[in-house]
Amino acid sequence: MKLLNADIRGEHDAVVHYxxxxxxxxxxxxxxxxxxxxxxxxxxxWLAHTVVSLRGIPDLSPREVIPACDLETAVTxxxxxxxxxxxxxxxxxxxxxxxKVKDLLRRIVLDEKDHRRQFEDMLARxxxxxxxxxxxxxxxxxxxxxxxxxxxxxxxxxxxxxFRYFVExxxxxxxxxxxxxxxxxxxxLGWVAESxxxxxxxxxxxxxGNNGTVIGDQTDELNEYExxxxxxxxxxxxxxxxxxxxxxxEQYQSLTLHTRLWTVGSLKQTVSHEGKD
Numbered sequence: 001m002k003l004l005n006a007d008i009r010g011e012h013d014a015v016v017h018y019x020x021x022x023x024x025x026x027x028x029x030x031x032x033x034x035x036x037x038x039x040x041x042x043x044x045x046w047l048a049h050t051v052v053s054l055r056g057i058p059d060l061s062p063r064e065v066i067p068a069c070d071l072e073t074a075v076t077x078x079x080x081x082x083x084x085x086x087x088x089x090x091x092x093x094x095x096x097x098x099x100k101v102k103d104l105l106r107r108i109v110l111d112e113k114d115h116r117r118q119f120e121d122m123l124a125r126x127x128x129x130x131x132x133x134x135x136x137x138x139x140x141x142x143x144x145x146x147x148x149x150x151x152x153x154x155x156x157x158x159x160x161x162x163f164r165y166f167v168e169x170x171x172x173x174x175x176x177x178x179x180x181x182x183x184x185x186x187x188x189l190g191w192v193a194e195s196x197x198x199x200x201x202x203x204x205x206x207x208x209g210n211n212g213t214v215i216g217d218q219t220d221e222l223n224e225y226e227x228x229x230x231x232x233x234x235x236x237x238x239x240x241x242x243x244x245x246x247x248x249x250e251q252y253q254s255l256t257l258h259t260r261l262w263t264v265g266s267l268k269q270t271v272s273h274e275g276k277d
Contacts, residue, residue, distance in 0.1 A: 001054060001056040003092045003095060003096060004047055004050060004054075004056070004092075004101070005059040006088070007043075007047050007088065007089065007105070007108075008047045008048060008051070008058055009059055009061070010084075010085050011044040011047065011085075012060065015037050015044065016063050016065050017066065017081060018033050018036055019033075019037050020065050021033055021074045021075075021078065022037065025070060025073075026071055026122075028071065029075075029122050033078075036115050036118065036119075039111050039115065042183075043108050045180075046108070046180070047104075047108075048166040049174060049175060050104060050174040051166075052166050054174070057167065058163070058166050060159050060163050060166075062156070062159065071126055072126055075119055078119045079119045079120060079123065082119060085112050086109060086112050089105050089109045092105055093106060093109075100174055101175075103255050103256065104176075104252075106252070107248070110252075111245070176256065188246050188249065188250075191246065192246075222247065222250055222254070225246060225247050229243045229244065229247065
C-alpha cells in the first residue's frame with residue numbers, strides 16, 4: 001500500500017507539472033504535453049482503484065509545483081521526472097508480490113517510457129528563437145490574485161470529487177475497468193487511422209474477421225500488429241514506437257481481460273428479444 005501511494009503521489013506530481021508547463025513556457029508543445037498529462041491522470045486513477053480494492057486509502061494530498069523557467073529547462077525537468085518515475089516503478093515491481101499489481105505497474109511503465117521518448121524528441125526540436133509566450137506581458141496583479149484563488153478552489157474541488165469517487169463509489173476492482181479499456185482501444189484506433197491516412201489510405205470501419213467477434217482471443221490482433229511492426233522496422237521507423245506501445249497495451253489487455261465472448265450480431269439479437277418480451 002505504501003509503495004502504491006508513493007506511485008500515486010508521483011503521478012499526481014507529473015499531472016500538475018506537465019499541465020503547468022503546457023500552459024506556460026512549453027505552449028509550443030502544449031497539446032502534446034496535455035495528452036501526456038491525461039495519460040498520467042489515468043495512471044493515477046488505476047493506482048487509486050487498486051489501493052481501494054486492497055482496502056487502503058489513496059493519497060491525494062495537494063502537490064507543489066516547481067516554477068518553470070525557459071522551455072528547454074521545463075522539458076529537461078520533464079525528462080528527469082520520467083526517468084525517476086520509471087526507476088521507481090521498476091523498483092516497486094521488484095518489491096511487490098501481487099501478480100495483478102505487478103502487471104499493472106509494467107503496463108504503466110510502457111507509457112512512461114514513451115513519454116520520455118516524446119520529451120526527448122521535443123528537446124531535440126527546440127528552436128533557439130522560441131521564447132516564453134508570456135514574456136514581456138505586464139502583470140495585472142489584482143486579477144492575477146483573483147484567478148490564482150479560483151485555481152486553488154477548483155484544484156481542491158477536483159481532489160475532493162476524485163477522493164469521493166475512489167473511496168465511496170468505486171467498485172472493488174484493481175487497475176483498469178472496461179471504460180478504461182474502451183478509451184485505450186479508441187486511442188489505438190486513432191493512432192492506427194492517422195498512420196493509414198499518412199500512407200494515403202482511407203480508414204475502413206468494418207469489423208475484422210468473419211464472425212464479428214468483439215471480445216475474445218487477441219492472438220490474431222497481436223500477430224497482425226507484429227507483422228506491421230516488422231514492416232515498419234524496415235520501411236517506416238517513425239511508426240515503430242507507436243506500434244510497440246500498442247503491442248504492450250494489448251498484451252496487458254490479454255493478461256487482465258476476463259470477459260465472456262460476445263459479438264455485435266448476437267448482442268443486437270439479445271437486445272431485440274428482450275424488447276419484445
